[in-house]
Amino acid sequence: MTKVVVAMSGGVDSSVAAALLKQQGYDVVGMMLRLWSAPGKEDSNRCCTPDSMAQARRVAAKLDIPFYVVDAKNVFRETVVQYFLDGYARGETPNPCLMCNRQIRWTFLLDHALALGAEFMATGHYARIRNSEFGIRNLLRAVDESKDQSYVLHVLTQEKLQRALFPVGEYPKPEIRKIAESFGLPTASRADSQDLCFLAGEDYRNFLQRNAPQLNQPGEIIRTDGKVLGQHNGLASYTIGQRKGLGVASPVPLYVITKHATHNTLVVGTQDELGFSELTARDVNWISGEAPPAAFRAMVKIRYTAKPVPAEVTPLAGGARAHVRFDAPARDVTAGQAAVFYVGEEVLGGGIIE
Amino acid sequence: MTDPIYLDYAATTPVDPRVLGVMMPYFNASFGNPSSVHRYGQRAEAALDSARETVASVLHCRPEEIIFTSCGSESDNLALRGAMMIGLKNNRPWLLTSRTEHHAVSKTAEQLEKYYGVQVEWLPVDARGAVTPDAMRHAVCDGTALASVMLANNEIGTINPIAELAAICHEHGILFHTDAVQAAAYLDVDVTKLGVDMLSLGSHKFYGPKGVGALYVKKGTQLLPHTTGGGQEFGLRAGTQNVPYIVGFAEALRLTAQEREERVAHVQPLRDQIIGRVLEEIPDSQLTGHPENRLPNHASFVFKDVDGNLLLQLLDAAGFACSSGSACKTGNPEPSEVITALGLSRDWALGSLRITLGKDSTPEQTDSFLSTLPSLVEKTRHLSATDH
16 A cells, blocks of 8 residues: 655644545555744644644544654754744845745655655645656646645655645635545634744744844835935834835835845835836746746746736746746735746746845 | 554553453443442442452452552552651651652652652662662651652663662651552562552553552551542542452452463563664664663663654554653653663663563564664664754
């Protein structure tokens, strides 16, 4: 029997993933990661509360599959949390979930799964994998576009995709709930939240204040024309596109346009100045393993929650970087977030916005 | 999928079919409350008395010195709390115990210290995890009410010199309790030879049911009960007795005493083979606990730079159910107090493994285990090295 490890969260999606794979005849093993949180907040980490762990354990018992909790605290602290701090140090707004998917789920946990004798690892992500010619696996949007999570999976290489299964991506979400009911599994989703799991409910600014106090250096707020408007209290406290809480007087609404880490200045401007007509992405991963030979038309998604917008994407530097020119200026282009390139329902790749 | 090979008899054992057989009538046919006057009650009481006599004959004590409880942990609690409450009243606030005790003793001692004014002195152990007579001699004082040292350690198998330790305590008028929960499956629990005032037992370690235990309390020992109510168990443990389980406990203990020699003869060679081959075939491995003076079914190791929790998962996936001193189902591995008390550094202490055998263990099982373990230890080392 082919062994598959399912990364379980206690929520409906990964529970159904496990149930479906078991039904399909796989030898299923459940695993859950114990992630890092600040000392004293370990039990509030949204991804591994005692409740969710107990829930995952119950599901595993119900499905009669083994279940193990894997300690990833150190490696999570060293990779994901460090990446988060480093990102803010560069004046970016990092997306640590991308790093978690790459380094924790699809490296650390996958290594554990393989060591356990598994051939595949599955998660409850809404996305699909299709085999194409030459044994290449394509990453596709989920059937249920409203639940699609392919954005965070653009970091996967062919090596990982050969091992990955996303059973729930083939179904609309309501169908998943029905399947859960038919298996007698819990039907509640884990609270959908934008908060980072390791903050355990804390404001990220407090977390930064404690762990990287050097980032909270006050500096100047300047307008796009260079005029100094006031003082900011640390670049990390601001996000691109932010309007409220700038503390500067102006006859027209002002927005955060960009952040200059080297000069520690916050650049603000009017709504018209907010859009970016282009961006450059670094650390680009091409799902196929190779960059397209020439510029191509794509729908580009610049945040997990953003709507994809049309653009022309040009691979640079042998594919390690990419240039994106939007058809119309795009708002909220934020350094540190990922730009992900879609052609139709297929994810071609993506990288970190500079 | 076949069930993994069970190598964790120190955690618990299956109920012997012969034990289950004698228990069954007391669930419904003879269901009476032993305290009742009528014949239903009388039948239950007769079963209870008979069970108490059986246990007393194995322990070489009087039936009225046996207090039935709900488990080994409760027995330990009754011994420590009961004796220390009296000790406090008599101006003897000191409790002596070791860092290698089961949590049922050590956590109870900590709570007594924190909330009740008991003074705890932690006896040191030697590198093999034993409390030495010298350590006891240094620790006793006039204010000591009770010493509690386990007969055999659950994690590392080491057997303590109980008779000597108890004798030292008695010279100073100190009560001596031993937790024999892990030991009773293989060691003689004759309280006259051990010379103890109290001894804890739990039935599920020797093929009896879970949820029933006993405390031997030498006649004349003053204890304050911590469960008050009816006068059951000579006023030391209120609550209607769990008759079927007590009957099962007694039968399991009787069979254990009767078959002790053959059970030891069955597991010991298998254990010796495990210890020999593991130390020989796995680099950077150490036996924990005493090499000879240990439980005959018990092999325990530490492996350098191994995540013990991960090793257990790999073993389970490969079809072997073992245990570890740092095992943790919630992914927060920490070396246990016992492993830490041995003075091992963290790179060793996190990589502990315990293999405990039982009467259903076979040479084929241990061979199969021994041919699998070395590669899994290597795999764990490799994974741990790439993690960080």
